Amino acid sequence: MSIFNKIVTAVRGSVRELGEAVVDANGTRIYEQEITDARQALTQARQDLTMVMAKEMQAGREIERLAAEQARFENHAVAAMDKGEDALALEVADRIVALETELAAQQQARTEFAASIARLKELIKQAEAKVREHERELVMARTTESVHRATQSISHSMGSGGSKLLSARESLERIKQRQQDLADRMTAAAELDNEIGGQALERKLEAAGIGENAGRRAAVLARIAARRAAPADEPGDA
Structure with missing residues (x-):
């Protein structure tokens, strides 16, 4: 041929x-x-x-x-x-x-x-x-x-290289991690403020009986006790 x-x-x-x-x-x-x-x-x-x-x-x-x-x-x-x-x-x-x-x-x-x-x-x-x-x-x-x-x-989508589902899963994990980091920082800030912030000082003063609210609790209890001790009005009194 x-x-x-x-x-x-x-x-x-x-x-x-x-x-x-x-x-x-x-x-x-x-x-x-x-x-x-x-x-x-x-x-x-x-x-x-x-x-x-x-x-x-x-x-x-x-x-x-x-x-x-x-x-x-x-x-x-x-x-x-x-x-x-x-x-x-x-x-x-x-x-x-x-x-x-x-x-x-x-x-x-x-x-x-x-x-x-x-x-x-x-x-x-x-x-x-x-x-x-x-x-x-x-x-x-x-x-x-x-x-x-x-x-x-x-x-x-579920294959190993460049998997769309795997990429979506990774994106979700990153979002969760960022949210957890933000929550942890907010908790840490609250704890720090309780320990060394202005609110911590106010609670220490109140515990020591100093400040505007120091005697209010005792005064409220005394007023309630006085009302209980007061004699009730007689039925026929005007």
Whole structure:
């Protein structure tokens, strides 16, 4: 094999692989389009069926007309024979033969139309069942693709390098740590103020009985005790 033939073969192989890759990547879309094409073919088949049914009805009407015409000319033939018009009776007989031939052709056509109608109805029925089955399969295929995409997204998010969930977890931990640091600083500041701040000095003075509030507690207790010791008014006093 020459170098040129090898190059051509390699190019054909690449084109085939590329075509298969495109088909695989768009498999669901292609499947959906094929179902759409089948639906359109069914629509055309129904139109063809209605046309054949119309032809059958036309053949039926023509058979009725020809049968009536044949009966009419048979009556004419009897009348001609009754009057001794043998030549006229033969001419009418020729007309009846032509009508019988045309009537047989129309009956044959109607029989063929009826057979075609039955066959088309069965084919359409089978095709519709197949299309509905493929439509259900298409729904399942789409659902499966959605599940696969979700699974891949979750797997990617939970992967080791550059994990989105891991990054979110780290951000949450940093927020919690900052909040805890702030709470600890506020607690430490309160404790420090209690120990060495202005409030600490006030509590020490109060404990020593010094300051504005030093004697108020004792005064309140003394006032309550005096009220208890006071005698109650007599019922008849004004």
